[in-house]
Amino acid sequence: MVPEPRRQFAVPIPVEILHADGHTEVEYAVNLSPGGLCLHAKVRLPVGERVRVSFSVPPEGCLVESEAQVVWSMPQGTGELFETGIHMEHRDVAVYGELHDWASQPTDRRR
Numbered sequence: 001m002v003p004e005p006r007r008q009f010a011v012p013i014p015v016e017i018l019h020a021d022g023h024t025e026v027e028y029a030v031n032l033s034p035g036g037l038c039l040h041a042k043v044r045l046p047v048g049e050r051v052r053v054s055f056s057v058p059p060e061g062c063l064v065e066s067e068a069q070v071v072w073s074m075p076q077g078t079g080e081l082f083e084t085g086i087h088m089e090h091r092d093v094a095v096y097g098e099l100h101d102w103a104s105q106p107t108d109r110r111r
Contacts, residue, residue: 018052034099039084045070053086062098066090
């Protein structure tokens with residue numbers, strides 16, 4: 001199985017998370033692939049929780065809105081943040097394709 005392309009971010013992107021009970025919060029994605037994202041979250045999201053995520057692909061890409069599920073969560077560093085894996089369940093093939101193309105682009109890491 002060929003792994004999906006994945007991009008790390010120098011600056012995390014905001015992701016709105018809508019929970020089943022109706023409350024929303026904004027957490028920050030530190031990497032993104034067509035099938036999911038990794039968040040640095042202020043609270044631990046329960047593994048298995050179903051949520052809806054919404055974010056814009058940088059710098060001026062498409063708006064992504066997807067049903068999703070928390071697949072893993074662990075303390076990061078001092079425990080003030082939780083690194084959290086989210087699996088997105090796309091229904092829009094075009095959005096998946098755009099994410100795949102975007103994540104496949106090489107990044108210039110020179111400074």
